Amino acid sequence: MRRTLLLCFIHGFKGGADTFGARSQFSQDLRRRIAQALPNIDVRVAVYPTYETRGDLAACVARFTEWLLEQVIDMEVAARTPSPTVDPSVHCVLIGHSMGGIVAADALLTLAGDRRVGGDEGTLADELNALMFPYVQGVLGFDTPYLGIAPGVVAHGAEGQYAAATAALAQISGFTDALWGSKGKGGEGSSSGGGGGAAKKSVAALPAAPERTTATTATSTPVSTSSGWGWGKIAMVAGAGAIASGAAMAAATAAYQRREQLTEGWTWATSHLEFVNCLARGEVLRARMARMTEAGRQLNVGFGNLYTQLGKAAAAEAQKRNAAMMKDSSTAGGGGGQGSPLRALLPAGERTFCNLPSGQTPAGVWRPAVNDGATDETWAHMSMFDPAQNPNYNTLLRDAGDMIVQWTEGSAWYAGSHVTSVAH
Template sequence: MKRTLLLCFIHGFKGGDDTFGGFPEHLQALVSHGLPKVDVRAIVYPKFETRGDLAECVSRFRDWLQEKVIDIEVANNTPSPTVDPSVRTILIGHSMGGIVAADTVLGITSDRPIGDADSTEPILNSSMFPYIQGVLAFDTPYLGISPGVVAHGAEGHYKTATSALTQLSGLTGALWGGKAASETDKEEKKDPAAALPPASEANASLPSWQRWGKVALYAGAGAALAAGGTAAWLNRDQITEGWTWVGSHLEFVGCLMKGEELRKRVAGMGTLNKELNIGFCNLYTRLGKNALSKDDGSMVGSVIGNQRTFCNLPQKEGKEFWHEAINDESGDEIAAHTTMFYPKDNPGYYSLAEDAKNLIVHWPIKTDWYESSSDDT
């Protein structure tokens, strides 16, 4: 019977069907060339709710994957899918999708969730269904997000805010009727009455906002705040719903804040690689030439350095599972993270695809399972 290698792509937080662009088809073609005896297929997990409990999301994905694999097994007329499956799957996740992939295979091989505090060393189950051959992650923050992402982002926001304040200070003169704000402030310090509008007949003909100057502006601001408070009260249900939405999303990505759980997940994948020959790798983005030039004179670059990545890297254990994918075009970590599957934004796109293909082809697929694949029914 013809064996099937299923490449299953899982997008990350707030991602969708377009996350991977044309990468699934590209990688499918490369792997088909490298593994000609099997039927290589690529499927993309549809857009899902990236909110709520991560374990629930993993459970929904596992049910969906199981149905897809059963459909293929039925079409292949497989005598015993659980004993000798005709389908093996590579889970390919981007960002948080890599965590969903890892938790899926950890659950299938141990039937215990990664966050189970009462769990002891799991008993590994090699007779898994669906059969997961490997987890290939792309820029997944298995050990959390790099501090540089926050630091460089904060520096950019600081510069933007400084520029905005400079423009705003130049605008204040126009707001106060053409006189520079600093001059007005000096006059008010000398004579507090200077802030009050002059009571003259000529002045009475002016529009109210000019006649009453700052007094009218402050009163208007107060009225606006009062109106805003009223609107907030009237829309309190929507605001509460909004906070619930935010909290639910934070719950989904909250696993990135649980250091012990993160380390446990990576250690679990290392064990599966060693004991069950399940492939595991995280191809992470690192900024190249364009970012290095921007570090000159940077208040952040002098502290964090120029090795700018989106995800934290292991210091000792597990380093063999992290492979860098350099992006010489992007100037910041988040842009490199979100555009890694688009050749126009990532000059290293084709090298990335080749590295992914080599990993999959050289994982222990060429076993009796692979060699027994044929077109005979």
């Protein structure tokens, strides 16, 4: 009997049909690559439909496993498999992006008989079910935060917002400076009367009027300027103030209109954390990794995670931002070169969306998926399956294919696949 490897794709939080590229291009590209490497079997794709992510994680896992069971039963019936639970013709690889990878891991553990999955404490059952149905050959995560979201996602997002705000304020400041003029040679100067310091500075910043007692033109009336003030100057001050206020209001309006664009990455990351509270519970995350590792040991199930890592574009953007902030700081008289006050809080090392495992945490196989086109972690995370946004798309495709082929080609299940001749 010719056997089938079913690649089941599970989108993540707020994902949908296009998570794996327009018309699920990545899933089809991966299927073709694996089919070429594993000629003994058929390779098919099933993309899990959009599901409601506001419910409990356990409920999401239950709905997915029910859907998977229906898919596999239909395929086994069509193949007329004599004993699908003992010798299935269909093996599955669960492939999840972001939170979809956690759904995939918990689905495997549920099928394998881990009744404690999702709990705060406890260990695996002594023996896992080697005859699980549907049978899962491996679990592959794409940028799945199995150990939580990296602090740099929030820290760099905050720094980016600070940089945007600093640039906007610098533009407004530069515009108003052009209106008011620079300080005169006489310093801040003074004016008669009991006006406040701010008023004195504003008046002193205006260009000095010619020293004359009257100004007469064909279109003007005499104006007294003996005290340094006059209706003409008052009008100029009022007009400039109105223009400056209008400029500030226009800048504020523009910033408000762009609020969704400016805060998209920040809001996405924080809402991700807010919804999936399990990502903030380190003991649950570590327990899941230990259980997946044990499942691999007992059942020979593959487990891996291809995590995004920023590359060339992010490095260039960081240099550009630092140079701009140093210039703004110097121009504003802030000591020069200080940059963002958040700089000291930014984590060192490679910029990733996921927390990476340490030597003490069993976590399967983790490989970096570098994106040389993305400038922040969130964008790399959301665009990893888009060839137009990810210059390293083919590398991602190759690494994913190699991992799944390695899990499959050495198995007795694969070796036993063949085309049954039809008796005449």
